[in-house]
Amino acid sequence: MINVNEYFDGAVKSLAYTSAKGKSTIGVIESGEYEFGTSTHETMTVIEGELVALLPGQQEWKSYTNGQYFEVPANTSFKVKCQGQTSYLCTYQ
Template identity: 70%
Template sequence: MIASNEYFNATVKSLGYISVSGNSTVGVMEEGEYEFGTSSHETMKVIEGELIVLLPNETEWKSFQEGTTFEVEANTSFKVKSIGQTSYLCKYK
């Protein structure tokens, strides 16, 4: 079954699904700044647009554009700035 999720007053929306490689979500963020918590390891791929990301234990923001990925360990949090509307794919381990 496909799960529909909305966060931050519906400025972030995603669809969750289970593929042969495990749980994933595909979503879209409006321009803005957000902080997410993780309960499992996440691999995020920017499909379209740009995310500026502050990863756990880092002091500098990093840019991730279309086709690039970043990873976040379980039980942490990270901040993102979406530059315009940005779409992403998130895979969970």
């Protein structure tokens, strides 16, 4: 089953699904800055655009573009910001 998720008054939308590899979401983020919490380990891959992320334990923001990814441990939070719509794939472990 495909589930639709919407966050931050519709500025972030994703489709959640389960494949042979496990649970994933694929979505789009509008321009802005957002903070997300995690309950499981996440790997977020930028499909198109650019995400600038502040990851747990880090002091500096880092840019990720097409095909690049970052990992976030379970039970933490992280911030992302972007200018222009950015699409992503998030896989959960």
